[in-house]
Amino acid sequence: MAIAVGSEAPDFTLKTQDEKEWKLSDHRGKNVVLLWYPLDWSPTCTKENCKISAEPVLAGDDTVVVGISRDSTWSHKAWKNAEKISHDLLADPMLQVTKQFGLEHPAVPFISQRATVIVDKQGKVAFCGIQESTGDERDWAPIQDALKAL
Template identity: 25%
Template structure:
């Protein structure tokens, strides 16, 4: 499935870092920054999470919540949050069903080896559950600033 900007995104229900079920629809009325990342505690994923952490208050000012999604389990997410003081929710997608629904569970290649994994991606979803913008194959450097600037411009032109 290809997600198209302006269309509704697939709703889902996943367990959060506290072991509670969270549904995307729970966040209607807020802008949602839904970001998919490969693995807790790895260098790129840690940098990305900490960049979102550092910009968290600015995103809150734009009526936005941040949701991180990876195949890691509740315990790994809790450890990651505690270690880096992450003020936002991490969701468990162990069977990668949501990653597949968003088209980010892909064939990857590293050191001549092929495997299935998460393609680092960010989806900006509006207050009605529509896709505003998708960033795929994300490079972490300056990415969070780019998301923030894009959302700030959207909010300014409402």
């Protein structure tokens, strides 16, 4: 079951594509958009991450956006460089953080669902949305509305 809106977001530390530690609590005071996606290099995941980089769909001075998947840091780095992705990509190879947020894929348990969690400036979950059809791009409007409401 996905994490509940209003609950405290579990703190976590994952490695970025550059092997740097990225810790959720280090971003308190900003809204953090956590974008889970199944796999680097796949068509829908590429389309979404490139869209975030090319268009201001989730832009804001007080907003941090990161992608999270089970892929390795080296895969993230190669994909980020090849596709010119501007935000950090976090590696969750054993799906530990994915499981903390209740976002493992029910039909394919070795990947995450395509999901979005917004953690507000105080560390609470302000939004949680799951794209039911993994192959479809997520609906950006509710995510943008949730960010505007913060």
